[in-house]
Amino acid sequence: MSKKASIVGAGLVGSLWAIYMAKKGYKVDVFERRPDMRRADISAGKSINLALSDRGLKALEGAGIGADIRNMAIPMKGRIMHDNKGNLTFQPYGKEGQAILSISRGGLNAKLMDLAESHEGVNFHFNAQCLKVDIAKAEAKFRMDGKESLVKSDLLFGTDGAFSAVRKSMMKTERFNYSQEFIEHGYKELSIPANEDGSHKLDKNALHIWPRGQFMLIALPNLDGSFTCTLFLPYEDERYGFNQLSNDDAVMGFFEEMFPDVIPLMPNLLDDFNENPTSSLVIIRCFPWTRGGKVALMGDSSHAIVPFYGQGMNAGFEDCTILNQFMEKYGEDWGSIFEAYEEERKPNADAIADLAMQNFVEMRDLTADPDFLLRKKIERKFSEDYPSLWMPLYEQVTFSHIPYAEANDRGKMQRAVMDEIMKLDQIESRWDSEEVMAELRRRAESLPRL
Amino acid sequence: MSKKASIVGAGLVGSLWAIYMAKKGYKVDVFERRPDMRRADISAGKSINLALSDRGLKALEGAGIGADIRNMAIPMKGRIMHDNKGNLTFQPYGKEGQAILSISRGGLNAKLMDLAESHEGVNFHFNAQCLKVDIAKAEAKFRMDGKESLVKSDLLFGTDGAFSAVRKSMMKTERFNYSQEFIEHGYKELSIPANEDGSHKLDKNALHIWPRGQFMLIALPNLDGSFTCTLFLPYEDERYGFNQLSNDDAVMGFFEEMFPDVIPLMPNLLDDFNENPTSSLVIIRCFPWTRGGKVALMGDSSHAIVPFYGQGMNAGFEDCTILNQFMEKYGEDWGSIFEAYEEERKPNADAIADLAMQNFVEMRDLTADPDFLLRKKIERKFSEDYPSLWMPLYEQVTFSHIPYAEANDRGKMQRAVMDEIMKLDQIESRWDSEEVMAELRRRAESLPRL
Known part of the structure; x- marks a missing residue:
């Protein structure tokens, strides 16, 4: 008989993870507090559209549904900045052909539920409010159709967002670290x-x-x-x-x-x-994310971030990629899977939380700053000439699968290098000269390789 | 008719604050989850004795009960370090005559309750578990004697410790920042x-x-x-x-x-x-501490720290001193009182939380380090010769009323100065020479005055 996995929260991460677990042979039930969004007109109280990028796409592809999703989206190749007078400036996000995808949150969520339900036999239960979870036993109590019922599972995943009910029960377990910062x-x-x-x-x-x-x-x-x-x-x-x-x-x-x-x-x-x-807008951090090889938090329930890097959903989807990798490594040894998962993901979740706050400053302030725009131009030219030596931070985060913590560290080293380059004489006019590029190359060669 | 103040938690801070409020003419009720510790043998689940120092004493004196408490304590003039071989080293905490006071938590708590009850007419309710608080209305629901009752007050104070029920209700209000770190x-x-x-x-x-x-x-x-x-x-x-x-x-x-x-x-x-x-051992941080001029957190419920600076109780008692100062400034304008209180106290609570963690390293590690002990000797000699130029950090925290944040900042500047002094040639043998003291004086004069 196949093992039973319960997933609390039918949002983006929960619906995608249901597909992963079903494909691995688990009997999957998903419990969602709200009514079925495919029948009711609800926005889930969150932003209407989102930016999907490489990390999210990889997770969708890992579930075999990348193509289904891609054609629901509009590619955005860069930023267009509007100044006070209506002047526009374009800044590409990456190299030729790279783009982030604007996609409807509701449309994507509905599609994931459809695919989970019709192709993978996942069972969705709506209007099912999680009242509490016995973390040691992976037993969850729900209020469904006006009455309470107890659901027992071999594994329970909390994908119920920044104000997670599963995490609230986990907070009552020993020595649980937690912060919420608005x-x-x-x-x-x-x-x-x-x-x-x-x-x-x-x-x-x-x-x-x-x-x-x-x-x-x-x-x-x-x-x-x-x-x-x-x-x-x-x-x-x-x-x-x-x-x-x-x-x-x-x-x-x-x-x-x-x-x-x-x-x-x-x-x-x-x-x-x-x-x-x-x-x-809230930033949630906590640890541990798992208990006893039975219960795990994923997505916003374990690491809610601000939206300014467009990475909230992507980071949650990457949790699926990583957790799936450890399932492939450790089979059904969920103690080892969960331990490896939280050890791997926690520093990366902390890094993207920090990066997202930094990118807020960049978006609202620096994108109108000539010095900042010049830096970006220099970095872009250099990384096109020497792609093995330099990948701008934005590309590392958005168009690569480099762990967020590593991208954050390398981004800081790159910023220190660029601080020196910007001090060069007449950098405004000489920025694309051979000497400037040679100096940048000399410095870039001392950084850890990509 | 006098206004009604409810205090949740009859621990050290709650019992002391009850005296302050009663003295100001409020009708004060204190609700405590546990039985009366004066009748039952309970330890409140916490350490048996504590170090009382100047900040705590000032708050006791502000309530007119300093003398009652002093003779319940044993002065500790310094640290005695025991090495692996049983050798002892003494290090004074402050100047001649300065000491911290070892006092029984239970004894002090009982005494504060006695004084509040018999001298100030404070009403204590035991076995009263706070179930929840309507923060906007300052209405608290308690379970007392097996039944629930609703208590309405003009003001409600949460002095119910690191796992505060009042704070738990406050967490449900908008944009409440919170962290718990074990x-x-x-x-x-x-x-x-x-x-x-x-x-x-x-x-x-x-x-x-x-x-x-x-x-x-x-x-x-x-x-x-x-x-x-x-x-x-x-x-x-x-x-x-x-x-x-x-x-x-x-x-x-x-x-x-x-x-x-x-x-x-x-x-x-x-x-x-x-x-x-x-x-x-947990560190709790949160903000805001007050809502609507009606509800306030004090002591561990708003800022629980680790015990390594002996300042947990002292910081909670200092909350009473400061809140009382703002009552004297703003009369019954509790909106202004609470706003000034949380603005003043929050950075100081954060500072003592950091200082307490740093002092753990000092206590467990540096107290056995000859370099560290030499630093302390140099600082002590210099501060005795030039008291207006230098007060060692420990004394600022323990034997002064300098706000914690200011002490922390000055402590960092002093450490940077001492780093330079420790680099002087043959400092081990010349540490008390005129030249070393002159050099230290030159550097100390550039620091902000005490």
Whole structure:
């Protein structure tokens, strides 16, 4: 008889992991607190679209469903920065042919559930609220259809997000380290609808950013011609904070001052602003992620991060890749699998949490800084000439499978090298000269190899 | 009619704060989960004795009860270090006449409750478990005598320790930052009984330390002639961890190797070791500490630290001093009082949390290091000659009311100065020479004044 695995949370990571476990021969049940999103119109309370990149794609391919997902997405080849006067600057994310994929969270989630259900025989239970978990026994109590029921399994996975019920039960076990840290910014979703002919009002193959120092607006394209926009702004600030935007005049005045080119693109600005909630952003860290070879946390339940590197989903999907690798190594020795998994993933989760906060500063501030843009140009040219010596940090994170912690470490060394290069005489005019490239090469050769 | 203040937790901070609030004219009720410790023999699950120092004393004096407490304590003038061969080294904590006070936790707690009850009319409710708190309304639900009851108050204070129920309810409010971090060491209490004539088996006016690098044993004197000892040891280690001490032979072998001079002093070593639990050590940080001018956390519920600076209780008592100062400044404007309190205290709580971890390294490791001992001697001599220029970090923390964060910052600058001094030629022999003192003076004069 096949062993039984229960997964708490039918979000992106839970639905994908269900496919992995089913393919390995486990009998898989997924329990989800909400109704079936494929039947009800619910947004899961989170952002409408996401950036899928190489780590996420690899995990989808590992489950044999990469092709099913790719054609649901719009490639974004780089950032387009919008300044106060409406001037645009394009900055590619990677090399020719590289792109991150804008994809609908709901569409992707529904597709993963469909594939799990119809191809792999996974059983989904909706409106099933996890009340508590006996961590030592991997027994979970759910409220389903108004009554409580106890579910016993050989293995239990908590993929129930940043405010995980499984983790809450784990917190009551001995010496469990935990932190939740809310950043000072909140976010609000807005939208740019499609043109009447269904086309996009802005270049659809880019992620648009309106960087304004302490805050920013971004826009990601949807397949239907619209863009989903997100305003990231401090909750409280003396000049520019959500606290200052308490009436329509204040909102319009703020947009006229800061995002004048956006106003004609957003006919529903005030309605969106008033109707959509202001949501918070939290960083969750904890350890251990597993207990007794029976229970494991995956995705946001173990490592929720801020969205500024577009890596939240990708990191969660990479958990599946890594956990699957250890299943292949250790068979059914779940004690060893879980130990190896949490040892491998924890430093990488911490690194992407830090990188995501750093990238917030880059997106909202540095993308408008000439010095920063010059650095990026120099790095790009050099890495094209010497790909074995230099991969810009963004590419390491987004277009490679280098562990996040290693990328973070190498990124710091590269920044120190670039600090020196930027001090060279007349770097603004000589940046692509042979001497500058030779100097950069000399320094790059002393770094650990990729 | 006087306003009503409820205090959750009748521990040290709760009992002291009850006195402060009663003196200000509030009707004070204290709710405690445990039975009345004055009637039952319970240890509150925590260490048996504590080091009371200047910050704690100031808070007791602020409540008019300093003298009541002082004569319950034994002054400890410094550390006595015991090496592997039984050699002793004495190191004073401060200047002549300065000492920290070894005091019984239970005795102090009982005394504070007595004073609150009999002199100030505070009402204590025992066996009252806080189930949850409606933070916005300052309404708390308790289970008392088998039934639930709702308590409404104008103000509610959570002094219910590191695993606070009040904080647990606060965690459900918006954007509450929180972390709990368990260190790798656990602790176990042991004891050195009095001699038959009631005298102490070791010098009673000192804190005894057996520093052994990654771990240590300490002993604090009790009034009855005994010492309470605490072994701090990693939970898991390849050589020296609680995991290695699973039978009597292993325990005896460990003590024979590491603490041979202690064995004849501990006739009940094996019984104590087997009967007393191995307890964990946690660092709790959170913010905010207050909500809506109605609810506030104090003491360990807002900032639990490790015990290695002897400042846990002192920091909690200092919360009372500071909160009382803001009551005197803002009257009954509790919104302003609480805002000023958390702004003032949070950085200081973070600083003492860091300092306490650093002092663990100092106690278990550096106290056996000749270089470290020389530094201390140089600092001591210089600070005696130039008290306005230099107060050693330990004295700033223990014998002053300098905010912890300021002490921490100045401590770092002083360490940098001492790093330079220790590089001087032949410092071992010349350490008290005029030239060395002149050089130190030159450097000390560039630091911010005390």
